[in-house]
Amino acid sequence: MKIISWNVNSVRARIENILDYIKETNPDIIFLQEIKTQNENFPSEAFKNKGYNSYVFGQKSYNGVAFLSKTKIENIKNDFIRDKLKQSRIITGEILIDKKKTKLINIYVPNGNPVDTEKYEYKKSWLTSFIKKVKKELTINSNLIISGDFNIIPEEIDVYDFKRYENDALFKLEIRKKYRELINLGLNDIYRYFNGSKQEYTFWDYFAGSWQKNYGMRIDHFLVSSNLLENLRSININKKPRSKVKPSDHTPIELEIN
DNA sequence: ATGGCTGAGCTACTCAGA
Numbered sequence: 490m491k492i493i494s495w496n497v498n499s500v501r502a503r504i505e506n507i508l509d510y511i512k513e514t515n516p517d518i519i520f521l522q523e524i525k526t527q528n529e530n531f532p533s534e535a536f537k538n539k540g541y542n543s544y545v546f547g548q549k550s551y552n553g554v555a556f557l558s559k560t561k562i563e564n565i566k567n568d569f570i571r572d573k574l575k576q577s578r579i580i581t582g583e584i585l586i587d588k589k590k591t592k593l594i595n596i597y598v599p600n601g602n603p604v605d606t607e608k609y610e611y612k613k614s615w616l617t618s619f620i621k622k623v624k625k626e627l628t629i630n631s632n633l634i635i636s637g638d639f640n641i642i643p644e645e646i647d648v649y650d651f652k653r654y655e656n657d658a659l660f661k662l663e664i665r666k667k668y669r670e671l672i673n674l675g676l677n678d679i680y681r682y683f684n685g686s687k688q689e690y691t692f693w694d695y696f697a698g699s700w701q702k703n704y705g706m707r708i709d710h711f712l713v714s715s716n717l718l719e720n721l722r723s724i725n726i727n728k729k730p731r732s733k734v735k736p737s738d739h740t741p742i743e744l745e746i747n
Numbered sequence: 748a749t750g751g752c753t754g755a756g757c758t759a760c761t762c763a764g765a
Contacts, residue, residue, distance in 0.1 A: 498764080499754055523764085525755065550755045551763065600765055603749065640765070653748080659765060694765070695752035708765080738753080738765080 490517040490586070490747055494636040494709055495730075496597070496692075496739035500524040500555070503737055504532055510730050510741065511539055517559050518584070519741075522597040522638045524553035531555065548577035554595050554637070556582060562593065569594065570618040574611060579619075586746060587720050589632045594623075596637035601658030609658050612640070616667040624674050631716040634746075635676065638739065639710050641668045643678065646688050647707040659708060676712040679724045679744060689726045692739045700731060711744050720746050 493516040497503045500521060511519075519541075524531065526547050533543040541557040546567040554577060556562055562582035569579045578597045583590060596619070601612030626633065642660040645651040654660035672678060680689075690705025699705065711724060722745035731740035 502754060523754095600763085602765065654765095657749095657765080692765075694750095697748075697751060699752095706765080735753095 490745075492516065492518045492520070492634065492636070492744045492746060493741050494520040494522070494595070494638075494711065494744075495741035496522040496638040496709060496737060498523050498525070498737040498739065500532060500553075501526055501530065502735070504535060506730060506733055506736065508535065508539065509733075511541070513729075514727070514741075514743070516743070518562070518593070519557040520593070520595040520636050521555045521557065522553075522595070524555050525550060526553060544580060544582060546577045546580040551576070552597055553577045554580045554597050556580060556593070556595060558584075560584070570615070570622050573614065578615070586632070586717065589717070589720075590630065591632040591634060591717065592626065592630050594633060594635040596635065596639070598638065598640045600640050601664065604656060604658050604661065612658060612664070613667070616664070620667065620670050620674070623671065623676075627674055627714065631714055633676070633712075633714040634717070634744075635671075635712040636710065636742075636744070638708060639668070640708055641665065641710075642706050642708055643668050643681075643710075646686060647690075649690070649704045649706070654706075659706065671712060675715050677715060677718060679711040679713050679721065680707065680726070680742070682718075682721075683724050691726055691742060693731060695738055709739055709742055711742060713744075713746075717746070722746060
């Protein structure tokens with residue numbers, strides 16, 4: 490099955506692009522982030538018409554995450570961690586992969602900039618709570634797929650010019666160490682797992698011709714527990730949606746697993 | 748290069764993103 494993660498930067502502003510993408514790619518499950526709408530305004534009908542169920546944890550104006558899925562996702566929850574600011578940043582559910590009960594965790598990690606503000610503190614405490622909960626989760630379920638917009642550049646090769654980002658909330662060592670902590674729980678960065686030292690990005694700023702100059706960064710990830718490695722087939726960053734008219738600033742990553 | 752786009756909410760302009 491094909492599982493996709495995409496920060497769409499508003500599901501309503503992006504609806505045509507998303508429907509085109511679905512038609513071209515035919516994914517089984519999509520993890521959406523930054524839907525920027527409340528549940529009642531989510532375009533569930535448009536997705537229903539294409540054969541997808543919607544599972545939404547929305548919020549007015551900002552944030553918001555959702556699953557789209559051709560088949561039912563069980564045990565949908567939005568209380569994986571207690572969010573101090575009550576922002577809609579995690580939705581979880583369960584599916585079967587190769588008869589293994591697998592937990593899907595769709596996340597939109599706080600950006601954290603500027604670093605000398607409470608926004609940065611929020612990102613750190615959010616990540617600390619998240620790591621703690623993932624660790625606990627792994628004691629009861631060894632089949633996890635965590636994906637979404639992590640707002641973390643894991644290593645120097647994951648950004649066009651790392652020196653520019655050394656004091657940025659996406660690349661500060663303190664934040665990258667949180668990512669490593671997560672990995673060290675027994676999770677695998679699947680893009681790296683398949684691609685060695687290849688340099689590809691999932692995000693390009695709207696301004697200053699970042700896309701045209703390929704001034705990007707890899708901040709959207711798939712982390713998969715070791716127990717599921719044998720089921721992985723491929724991973725792909727699909728740059729096509731970023732090249733279209735009225736694009737999101739992020740592009741989808743596509744995981745093939747069965 | 749701490750903001751030069753973009754979106755939401757709203758109908759003038761702020762907040763947020765990365």
